[in-house]
Amino acid sequence: MNRAEVCARIDQAVQGIANEIEEFGRQIIRVKTENPPGDNYRQCAELIGKKLKEFGYQVEYVTVPEERLQELAPHGQGLERVSVIGRYSGKQSHPVLHFSGHMDVVPAGEGWSVDPYAGIVKDGRLYGRGASDQKSGIIASTFVSEVVKTAGFRLQGTLEQSATPDEETGGVAGVGYLVEQGYIKKGKTDYCVITECLDVDQICIGHRGTLWLTIETEGKKCHGSMPEVGINALDKMVEFIHVLNTELKPEVAKRTTTLPVVPPACRKNTLVATVIHAGTKVNTVPDKCVAELDRRIIPPETAASALAEIEAVCARLQAKDPDFRYKLQPTLAVDPTLVPDDTAVAKAFMASGEQVLGRSPKFVLSPGMDDQRYVVKQGGIEQCIVYGPGPLALAHQNDEYVELADILTAVKIMALAAMELLGYEEI
Numbered sequence: 001m002n003r004a005e006v007c008a009r010i011d012q013a014v015q016g017i018a019n020e021i022e023e024f025g026r027q028i029i030r031v032k033t034e035n036p037p038g039d040n041y042r043q044c045a046e047l048i049g050k051k052l053k054e055f056g057y058q059v060e061y062v063t064v065p066e067e068r069l070q071e072l073a074p075h076g077q078g079l080e081r082v083s084v085i086g087r088y089s090g091k092q093s094h095p096v097l098h099f100s101g102h103m104d105v106v107p108a109g110e111g112w113s114v115d116p117y118a119g120i121v122k123d124g125r126l127y128g129r130g131a132s133d134q135k136s137g138i139i140a141s142t143f144v145s146e147v148v149k150t151a152g153f154r155l156q157g158t159l160e161q162s163a164t165p166d167e168e169t170g171g172v173a174g175v176g177y178l179v180e181q182g183y184i185k186k187g188k189t190d191y192c193v194i195t196e197c198l199d200v201d202q203i204c205i206g207h208r209g210t211l212w213l214t215i216e217t218e219g220k221k222c223h224g225s226m227p228e229v230g231i232n233a234l235d236k237m238v239e240f241i242h243v244l245n246t247e248l249k250p251e252v253a254k255r256t257t258t259l260p261v262v263p264p265a266c267r268k269n270t271l272v273a274t275v276i277h278a279g280t281k282v283n284t285v286p287d288k289c290v291a292e293l294d295r296r297i298i299p300p301e302t303a304a305s306a307l308a309e310i311e312a313v314c315a316r317l318q319a320k321d322p323d324f325r326y327k328l329q330p331t332l333a334v335d336p337t338l339v340p341d342d343t344a345v346a347k348a349f350m351a352s353g354e355q356v357l358g359r360s361p362k363f364v365l366s367p368g369m370d371d372q373r374y375v376v377k378q379g380g381i382e383q384c385i386v387y388g389p390g391p392l393a394l395a396h397q398n399d400e401y402v403e404l405a406d407i408l409t410a411v412k413i414m415a416l417a418a419m420e421l422l423g424y425e426e427i
Helices: 003-016 018-029 041-054 066-072 135-142 144-150 175-180 233-253 303-320 344-357 372-378 404-422
Strands: 058-063 082-088 096-102 125-127 153-155 158-164 191-194 202-207 209-218 270-278 288-297 325-334 362-366 384-386 401-403 424-426
Touching: 003 018, 003 144, 003 344, 003 404, 018 041, 018 125, 018 135, 018 404, 041 058, 041 082, 041 135, 041 158, 082 175, 096 135, 096 175, 096 404, 125 404, 135 144, 135 158, 135 404, 144 153, 144 404, 153 404, 158 175, 158 404, 175 372, 191 344, 191 372, 191 404, 202 344, 202 372, 209 233, 209 303, 233 270, 233 288, 233 303, 233 325, 288 303, 303 325, 344 384, 344 404, 372 384, 401 404
Parallel strands: 096 158, 096 191, 191 384, 202 362
Antiparallel strands: 058 082, 082 158, 125 401, 153 424, 202 384, 209 288, 209 325, 270 288
C-alpha cells in the first residue's frame, strides 16, 4: 500500500470520529486548570486517563510527593501535582514514541466575549482558556492510536501519552518530574513530541532561553511630608529600570539570530520589567520595592551571561550611589534549547506534514521556553520536537480558540508520523 492510500485511510478515519474529537475537546476545556495556583489537575488528568483507557492504554497517575511540593511547586499553594501517563503497547516494546502536553492554563482574566470555561464551539472554532495553549495538542495526540486502528492498521512499536501540570510556571513538577523519575529518558524513550501550540504547519526544533529575576531595592521609611529624612526604595527602583531601559535593553536587542524563531520580531534578545510592588500608604515613603524581570535569550548566550549583565548594572549603580542597596534573585534560569532538523522524528513529521498539507511545514524555534528542554537536556533525548495545532498568536489572549479543522489536521499528521516511526501493519 503506497503512502497516498495510507493517508487517505487515515483521513477517512479522522473524519469518522471528528465529532468525538470535538466533544472530548469541549470536555477538557471545561476543566478549569488555572495555574497559578494549579486547580483541578486530578480531575483533568482522570478525564484524559479515562479516554486513554477507552482506547486501550495502560494508564498510570504520577503524583509529586507532598513533602516535595514546596520545592517543585513553590507557588502552588500546596495543591496536588499529578500527571497522567498512558502506554499503548504494540507488537514490540521498541521503538517508543512519547507525546506530552501540559494541561495547566494561565488565568483567564477579564474581557472575554465568551465564557472561557464553557467549551463553546462557534463557526468551526473551539473557544476557551487553553484551547490553543495547549489542550489542543493533548486533544490531537490522544486520538492518534484510535485513528490508526480505525483506519485498519496496527502500530508495531509502543505509543505513550502524558498530560502534565505546571508548564506555565516552569514545568518542574510536570515533565521535569517525569524526566527526573525516569518515565521519559534516553534508552527508554526513542522519540518525543511536545504538543505545544506552534501552529499546525510548523515543526519546532528549539526555543529561546529564559531568565526570570526578582530584584528588591531597600530604602528607609519615613513620613511622606518629610521625604528628605528617608530613602525612597521606589525611586531607587525607578533609577534601576531607567538604566535597564536606556542602556542595557538596547544593547541586548542588537544581538540577533538567523535561527527561525517565530515571530521574526523575536529573533533577538529581550529584556522587560513585568511586575513592580512598593509602598503601603500614600503618605509613607516606601522602604522596599520589588520588581520582576523577564529576559529572553538567543544562542549562543546563556542564562548565566544574561544574569552577569544585570548584576553589572546593579554594581555600577551602587558604586555611584551608596544608598542604592538591593537584593537580586534569579527565580528561573533556562538556557536556549536547539536540536537538529534532520533527526528521524523531525523528518517523519516533515514528510507527514507534506502529505497532509500539500506543502512543506516550516522548521521554527519558539519565542518562549517549553517542556522540550527537560527531555533534551535532562533526559538526554535529541530526538525531540515540538508540534501542536494551536495558533501561537492566541496563547494567553482573550477569546483564545483553536480551529477544529486544525486539530483534525494535526491528528492526521501525528498518526502518519507515528506509523512511520513505530512501524505498522494492516489488521
